[in-house]
């Protein structure tokens with residue numbers, strides 16, 4: 001494993017590219033939008049500066065990390081040499097299925113295909129390829145260079161060999177991989193999203209205001225961030241789409257997204273990335 005291609009250069013894609021490059025891998029960072037790629041390189045450079053300031057990396061490490069990342073708007077060019085592709089494009093099932101159909105067609109035979117999806121079935125993603133044994137979930141947490149967890153999701157057809165390769169690789173990135181099976185929301189979001197949704201219902205029903213809800217959870221439960229601030233950080237559109245996957249996947253009304261969340265997403269108040277959500281940025 002030396003050549004890693006990352007598809008999608010948004011919040012997660014730039015962090016995944018940063019982390020692989022920091023640990024010596026050659027990274028092809030791919031996005032359909034060249035402006036997204038430019039923004040990603042700027043973000044990676046700023047985040048590397050922060051690591052240099054904290055003495056996690058040297059100034060020379062920053063230069064060599066950046067030199068290992070090459071950007072592409074053309075998928076074919078970007079995956080030619082890939083040993084592994086990590087897809088981190090928009091959380092939308094049809095976008096992801098199209099990307100995996102293309103990846104399967106374009107990538108060398110040996111290439112493993114991973115998705116960073118928060119909630120879409122790995123088994124379903126694998127089913128549109130001719131290499132279902134080599135498709136897996138590699139769910140990094142935000143911000144990727146900082147957070148230790150990689151939730152490794154085994155689809156119904158993922159081989160033991162693929163799983164073991166991804167576990168070994170995650171450890172090379174100084175991460176802690178945890179193996180889970182492919183059911184809606186996996187583990188992380190199956191537990192996190194109902195909590196965030198309940199916090200939004202608590203606001204919606206007027207039980208308390210935004211700051212009160214977050215303060216209760218921060219000081220009362222020792223959470224580093226309140227659930228509403230965390231929702232802003234993740235992106236309210238991402239939270240809504242994960243809740244819909246849980247709701248549809250389990251057919252259980254307890255996962256129904258709060259109407260306030262739906263309304264905020266419709267209004268374009270998506271959280272930190274749009275400058276406003278439960279808080280203003």
Ligand SMILES: NC(=O)c1ccc[n+]([C@@H]2O[C@H](COP(=O)([O-])OP(=O)(O)OC[C@H]3O[C@@H](n4cnc5c(N)ncnc54)[C@H](O)[C@@H]3O)[C@@H](O)[C@H]2O)c1
Nearest residue numbers: 008009010011012031032036088089090091117118142234
């Ligand atoms: N935001 C989080 O905290 C978080 C955490 C864990 C996992 N995830 C998952 O990571 C994935 C990416 O989320 P994000 O928050 O980085 O999204 P984002 O909206 O910040 O970035 C998505 C990027 O994908 C690009 N894209 C869309 N279609 C594409 C295509 N066909 N080919 C190449 N690029 C394409 C977009 O231009 C955009 O730059 C999603 O599956 C999400 O569920 C997000």
